Amino acid sequence: MITLLEARNIGKRFGGLQALSDVSLTIRKGEVYGLIGPNGAGKTTFFNVLTGAYTPDGGEFVFNGAVLPSGKPHLVVAQGVARTFQNIRLFRELTALENVMAGHHIRTSAGVWGILTQNKHTVEEERLTTERAYELLRYVGIERFATATAKNLSYGDQRRLEIARALATEPQLLALDEPAAGMNATETVHLKALIEQIRGDGITVLLIEHDVKLVMGLCDRVAVLDFGRKIAEDVPAEVQKNEAVIGAYLGGGQKHAH
Amino acid sequence: MNELALAIPWLGKRNPLAARWLVIAIAIAAPLVAMAFGRTWVRVLDFALLYILLALGLNLVVGFAGLLDLGYIAFYAVGAYTAAFLASPHFDVHLPIWIVLPLAACFAATAGITLGFPVLRLRGDYLAIVTLGFGEIVRIFMNNLNYPINITNGPQGINALDPVVLFGWDLSRNIQVTEELSINSLFLYYYFFLLCVVGSIIFIQRLQISRVGRAWAAMRDDELAAKAIGINTRNMKLLAFALGATFGGVSGVLFGTFQGFVSPESFSLMESIAVLTMVVFGGMGNIAGAIVGAIILSALPEILRHLAVPVQQALFGHVLLDPEVLRMLLLSLAMILMMLLRPSGLIPASAKYSHIRYLKAKGVTE
Amino acid sequence: MEIFLQQIVNGLVVGSVYALVALGYTMVYGILGLINFAHGDLVMVGALTALQTMMFLMGVAPGMSPIAMLSLSLLVAIPVCMLLAFTMERLAYRPLRNAPRLAPLITAIGVSFLLQTLAMIIWGRNYHTFPQLISTTPIQPIEGVFITPIQITIIVVSALMMAGLVLLVTKTKLGRAMRATAENHRVAALMGVDTNMIIALTFVIGAALAAVAGVMFASNYGIAHYGMGFMPGLKAFTAAVLGGIGNLGGAMLGGIVLGLVESFGAGYIEHLTFGFLNSSYQDIFAFMILGLVLIFKPTGLLGERVSDRA
Structure with missing residues (x-):
């Protein structure tokens, strides 16, 4: 198995709160890797540090053998890491198609001069971006809403759109932050199928999720965070038996639950 | 269009x-x-076109990129003063418009980037105040840089700017067709400005439906998400500032050469607010909105100016509200009422950031 | 040395007026996250209303003592400004409380210009002489350092009003409700706080301070006109940011510091720039400070956090 992402001793502190301490984990190419833990365990912080939204206090991420730049989200995306948000963040006034097209930004290069003169490169690139975006909408199953404004889509479709937008950045690692949150049972089943399809197309998935059933059914391996520390990392069946994990969920973790 | x-x-x-x-x-x-x-009205139209250019440029910054710039008129000033320095007897330099225009565009863009760099991290409301401060600083310098070395000629401003000469054709001279018939210089300027406006519209439309336009819209709607999909928001903001400023600078040159003189008075905060009102009134993020807003709010005060004085004199025997007061009243009310009653403006943006025609074969229609 | 002390005196006088106005900005920002652009213009409305009252009193009771006249005119100016602020909040800002972030700000700019225009209609474009009812004959507490009775009054009154405000906010039930609302509207409302009333009151209290500031400002310089509030308003906002917006102590500190910087800056700019810039550039200090603070220490001197409300 080839390693895609290696987190080395990641630490992050907010004032007096140690959100992440010394977290190391390894994600292999082609797998679905789950990151679980009680509320406030540091999962989203881990996402934010990985994708460059925060700068870590210590440690580094090695992606495809190269150290990821820290604190520079656009460079991380360029390296091939894409993410979605726990509370969906779409470009509300743009259409679904345009949301996905915006996601293709980093893989295109037209500049002001090209746009002004509408040279061949720009026109061709624009056509490809449009077609690709449409294909991605079809891929996640919402192509019929291509020209609908993002804010008017249903909750489940907004989730799908956000995933399509992330895929438009042509990632090797897709990081999904609680994609099933707020979804009903049917929508969750469809989401599971979509994630499996994405994995099937060779994209590695990092998944933060509360829905234990979804995680256990989907992930190849799972890491558990508690109070900013990694307390377990194994295949789902083993993690479920892990004493420390059971303790975290039943003991300290529960009082943080909302 | x-x-x-x-x-x-x-x-x-x-x-x-x-x-x-x-x-x-x-x-x-x-x-x-x-x-x-009457000739005054042609002049009003000429100015309306200049305001359209300004509104289009500010709309780029405020409407597309979502950056509230209250010092926009400073770039207009940079353009106008560039023309005054490089094409007037003030320093006795007389460069042709083809050199002045690009130079002014460059200066304005540089000024835009210079302003942009430090303020990039600021949130909307702080950005507004800092840009306002920038506008005021520029005006204070224009007002006072006549001492100890006379650069701007202070509050008196600079006179006798060279007119626009296109291929040896002086736009400030009436063309005598026959003994009776002559084409007024105001017409020549009108069509020249119209050409500039049309060019700008085409350019801005192309920008809007491009990766740059989408990146701006993305940033405006959700900056964090824009970063997360790989948009370099710093560069995109700088680009918006620079391009917006370029429009300001170019309009400034046209204004200076058309009017023939420049003085700090033309670049007060009120003018920045006036252009902003045009954009807000017409509809932010919308080319047609900026144009309609600019036409209405630049022509209406002039119409009022001509109507209000005689009407008031007939009604009250004297003038209660002078035209300048009426203009301010109109602009401030337009801004407040529009925000309260119709925040998306006269022509709500149905802005497009993509060409659906590329998907015609797939049966996608708008 | 005398010059140095003189600059401190001048700075303190201007600074305490800034501080008084800055409190209004900071309270509204603290509670709504809105820069109330029109707050500076309340300074102008206060001054011109007081002027109008004085003119009236001079007509009907020419023998009235200056102190009584000043007090009466304040008694008119303060409620007028409070009422104006109340109306402003009710009509222009409240409907936009949940609108996109640029909308209330643009409205506030519109309100500011509307107030100036209305003032221009009522009081005309000209500068008015403002009666200096408190003596402006300088005294010399120290050889070579001059201070006028009106300047002393400004410093004392500002200090008293600020102390009063701090007591109001920290010691009273109303103050607690204000702090709770600033912390979180929804939670405060759940706890039984009438947040709409508290927000309106915040505007009104700020307006009262602005009215007093306006009268003092005009008394000090002896002039008043429709545009007199804008620049001090912007500077007071700068003071609020400098001190840490949303923080009462910060607004006061920021006001004083800004006053001192301006006073020293205007005094020494010519030396510092080898005569290239002179005191007509005084106004750029505030903007430069604003820019520098926002870039290097956006939380200000005493502020804790600038939350990303947008």
């Missing part, structure tokens, strides 16, 4: 092609009609 045609009530939606021709016909015939009421 299409947007503008579509915005025409009734006709726009039923017969877009006719609406389009109507817009073109109005644009071409406007000064001829205006002339029937």
